[in-house]
Amino acid sequence: MTRILGISALYHDSAAALVEDGRIIAAAQEERFTRRKHDPSFPAQAINYCLETAGCQLTDLDHIVFYDKPLLKFERLLETYMASAPRGFASFVRAMPIWLKEKLYLKSLLRRELSQLAGVSKQELPKLLFAEHHQSHAASAFFPSPFDKAAVLCLDGVGEWATSSAWLGEGNSLQPLWEISFPHSLGLLYSAFTYYCGFKVNSGEYKLMGLAPYGEPKYVDLIKEHLIDIKPDGSFRLDLSYFNYVTGSTMTSEKFHQLFGGAPRTEADELTQREMDLARSIQVVTEEVVLKLATSLKKETGADYLCLAGGVALNCVANGKLLEEKVFKQIWIQPAAGDAGGALGCALSALYQHCGVDRNTGTLDSQQGSYLGPDYNDEQIGEVLKTRGLPGELMEEDALFSKVADELASEHVVGWFQGRMEFGPRALGNRSILGDPRSREMQSVMNLKIKYRESFRPFAPSVLAEHVSDYFTMSDDSPYMLLVANVADAHRLPEGEDMPAFGIERLKYPRSLLPAITHVDYSARVQTVHKETNPRYHRLISEFSQRSDVPMVINTSFNVRGEPPVCSPDDAIDCFLGTEMDTLVLGNWRLEKSAMPEEAIAKAKQREFELD
Missing domain, CATH: 3.30.420.40 (ATPase, nucleotide binding domain)
Known part of the structure; x- marks a missing residue:
């Protein structure tokens, strides 16, 4: 061994x-x-x-x-x-x-x-x-994948010297092909715009990606003319005079600020159309680089499959575009990229x-759904509830799933804590907050009253794998919520004549029959739920589907803004008590907010985290 x-x-x-x-x-x-x-x-x-x-x-x-x-x-x-x-x-x-x-x-x-x-x-x-x-x-991307042979693309800020690298994996072998070195970095370019738009580097990139559909790609030409020179094969060089990350303590230089018409936005400043347009523009440029690099890597290796890792591989919009273009037959992305x-x-x-x-490779990857963290049994959870003096009901499974499905169908927000914790930044149904995707109010309720974060940020659907193509423009598996696809035409709502072409006001207009999971550009960050890797989550969504005729739920990570996703029952209880969640399910234990002691709720609401 x-x-x-x-x-x-x-x-x-x-x-x-x-x-x-x-x-x-x-x-x-x-x-x-x-x-x-x-x-x-x-x-x-x-x-x-x-x-x-x-x-x-x-x-x-x-x-x-x-x-x-x-x-x-x-x-x-x-x-x-x-x-x-x-x-x-x-x-x-x-x-x-x-x-x-x-x-x-x-x-x-x-x-x-x-x-x-x-x-x-x-x-x-x-x-x-x-x-x-x-x-x-590269090893994290290739070795857990189900492919015996695959091209591997790694894109991030910087490691030792490499910022982008390509590899060919076959069996036990992982051979380096080429790399782009610091200070020329696609990850740092994206992070420079994260910083300039007033978000934190290394955590705010998700926000920039979520903000992009509200904007117009009006700065693309400016970015390509001044900041980055993209070659036909996807390789690139940055004009370092616009950046300050090489020798300074900030990401962007005064020359960058002059190019885009002013100083960086601070966290206290209101988001404006400029930030939305900048977000959309750098997203478009990032997608172009990723697509060109992947296309040249396909020509170079002849491989049918591609594996991705590095921080840029968490850009699920770019991943979705890559899948849509069918450069490779299949893509596998490391969930903890x-x-x-x-x-x-x-x-x-x-x-x-x-x-x-x-x-040894098989039809499934060896990542086990990325459920690789701690788990807690009903006896352990019961001890926690007893110690904290909180009322909870230990339910028989059939009754539990039926009750929770009823609550979701009644637009209750449910904290769902099951099995082993996920490895990586995405909640995949074991440390998740769940809601009804049909609800017009659910996005704003969950953003403002549960997650305590910006109202523009979208929520992801967890859909039964066997029904993904019924609702989205994709038929591939996406178990790790790392691919974006559009909502299928059959479920879209037409744009109203009074709907603005761009801007945050678009948030007020429902885009589909599943408004809570449909972004303003008709996109959704899809997680496919598989019976083989998460039978309990699959069963809950199936029960909800019987009541709603919709085989999916909203899934967001079990935490508030500035806090990591919960790990233990205590973490989950603290988050449940400190937010407007209606129900908490820990294993087979069910807790109702209305039954919780007022002093416990008041204490939980005093917790503070540094905002992300």
């Missing part, structure tokens, strides 16, 4: 993953345990969870692998600062103490943390290996490439 632990840490989205002879045993982000969104710290709790799930100690492992190479990253920083001296001196002075104190000696830091965690000497620990950042991304997924990728890379364990 070969057991390997993968770790990503100390930048953002720290995580741990444990694999055993070709099977992913466990994977989780540290933020879920510490309740600190995008927590970059050493993932001690995530590691402990993985070891407990595998039933082993750190000393039982064959290898521990870190997801990137800090010395290469340090080389890139030094070369960048030297090349731009003296302009980057202030940034250099800020960065160096951290590197000289911690990151340059990462191997020693990791061994110290691991030995303290295991209560053993450093000499007793397994061998520590290091993978390259994009190698970890960002840095957290690097923990899984480096573990799999070591397993298959370093240790030579045989890789």
Whole structure:
């Protein structure tokens, strides 16, 4: 038996993953345990969870692998600062103490943390290996996929040097083909617009993508003329005079601000049509680059299948366009496509490439629906409710599913906490807040009263896989909610004559018979629900379908703005009590908001999180 632990840490989205002879045993982000969104710290709790799930100690492992190479990253920083001296001196002075104190000696830091965690000497620990950042991304995309052979495309901000890379995976082999190096980065270009539009880099990119359909792509030519030179094969170069991320502490330069007519929006400023148009424009440019890169990669490799990873692979609109163009027969995207997924990728890379364990592919991927986190049984949940003095009903399954389906059909908002927590940023039906997609009010209710976030942000549908093509312009599986498709014509409503062509006012006009999951451009971020990977969620949607004639529900992550998705029953209860949710279902336990003690609700509403 070969057991390997993968770790990503100390930048953002720290995580741990444990694999055993070709099977992913466990994977989780540290933020879920510490309740600190995008927590970059050493993932001690995530590691402990993985070891407990595998039933082993750190000393039982064959290898521990870190997801990137800090010395290469340090080389890139030094070369960048030297090349731009003296302009980057202030940034250099800020960065160096951290590197000289911690990151340059990462191997020693990791061994110290691991030995303290295991209560053993450093000499007793397994061998520590290091993978390259994009190698970890590529391995996380290819090795869990159902393909024996596939092209792999990794796009993110930056690893050590690479910002974009292409690979060819076949069996146990993963061969690098080419890369685009820092400072030319599609991820950082998108993040520059995230920053300029007043959102937080590394978390606000989702908002920019959600804002794009309200805008007009009026800045596309300006972006392509001044900021990015896109070659026919998709390779690109940025004009660095418009950016400040190489040597400064912000993303954009004064030249960028002048080009787009003013200073960056602050969080306190109202969103204007300019931000919507900028969002739409950079989205269009991103889609063009992704499509051209994929097309040239298809010509280069002749592969029928494509795997994607890196932060840009979470741009499900671009993914949907790529699928729609049918450049490849099928696409598989790592659900934890960002840095957290690097923990899984480096573990799999070591397993298959370093240790030579045989890789077997089948019709299903080996990601197991990405349900790789902690789970809690009804007895454990009952103990939590007893300790907290909260009334709940332990229901028989048939009665539970019938009751919850009735509530959803009556436009109640339901917190749904089941089985193992998801690995990656998307809620996939185990740590989800659910609603009725037919409701005209549900989007604004869930945004403003449940999630406490911006009203323009869309919600995703979870649809039974066997009915996806009845409602959307796609027939492919999308189990990880990483593909956008349009609502089928049969379910659309015509545009009213008084509906504006662009702008936030479009939000007031229903776009389809399923208004709560239809974005203003008729699109939806689709999750297909499969009986094989989540039978309970599949059953609930089936029961709801019997009452509504609609085989789908609204699915959004179980958290409020600024908080990571819930992990434990306590987390779920806190979120339930602190919002306007009507019902909470924890396993087979059901809680009604109207029955909750007022003092418990008041206490929960005092919680505060730093807004994302």
